Amino acid sequence: MADTQARRSEHPVVLEGLTKRFRRTVALDSVGFILEPGEVFGYLGPNGAGKTTTIRLLMGMIRPTSGRARVFGLDVWAEAREVHRLVGYVPGEPSLYPRLTGREHVAYLGHLRGRDDTARARTVAERLGLDLSRRTRTLSRGNRQKLAIVLAVMSAPRLLVLDEPTSGLDPLVQREFHALLREHTADGGSVLLSSHILGEVQRVADRIGVVREGRLVAVERLADLSGKSLHHIRATFADAVRPDDFAGVTGVRGLTVDGQSLTCSAPQSALDDLLKRVSAHRVIDFECAEAELDEMFLTYYGGESDALQRVAQDAS
């Protein structure tokens, strides 16, 4: 134990050349990054990019083909038990006992950890609007997700590892959850948060790592990324509009004006100018949806694969 203490590093996560092959599939190819104390690191990538594989490696659930992962200086494979004491983990698909209530889950986990976190669990459950008295088999997907969050944060761990934690949560609950994360980092805790939605990560992350086809293609500070996220805009007006009314806004692409309707894509940095042009007319319907991350990869990180290149050609 004393030896373990001495080897502990202040870095919550250090990944070095982490590679995982499943037969012929290279799920992860030499991924490396370091998480700083007090930081929220958003781990972004489209479906199948390798996010869950990275997290399962980090939690010592699967063994790397090569490379290694450390949590506070501990080897996640060889010292998994010690690592689990320091980490609150929300898996992509929470595994809960269907017959037990939320409260019984809290008590059971407390028993395993040798500590009573009931009071904190109750507070977090209340904030997220979760009824701890219900058996988990009767809970909706969103409520099961809330319970997984309660179980991960109740022991106030120094590192939270969250695999798409807000999928299934409504926006108000997401906001409360993000507030919880901010409190966690204000107390010196760190967070690794995986997601395929840039907008979500933008709200909470300090830095973002982008993974695509198993490779880490970018690590950026959030401040450098803002302005890059692409939005799809669709507006319908009471009267006919002309293309000239919307021309010359920097960054706007695919502008189509047809009678009383407008469609285009625009980076965040163009939204203010574009909205001012839109609001110069009488609007009867308006939609602004953030583009999927795949499109952002095409725009900012290139598209090496054939499929991505085809989409790029179709779009141009």
Ligand SMILES: Nc1ncnc2c1ncn2[C@@H]1O[C@H](COP(=O)(O)OP(=O)(O)OP(=O)(O)O)[C@@H](O)[C@H]1O
């Ligand atoms: N146990 C496994 N056996 C074989 N292939 C696997 C296994 N686990 C993952 N893969 C493959 O590894 C790649 C990365 O998958 P992973 O689940 O890590 O992606 P992800 O980024 O988490 O995606 P999602 O957002 O869809 O969960 C995929 O091609 C996937 O099919």
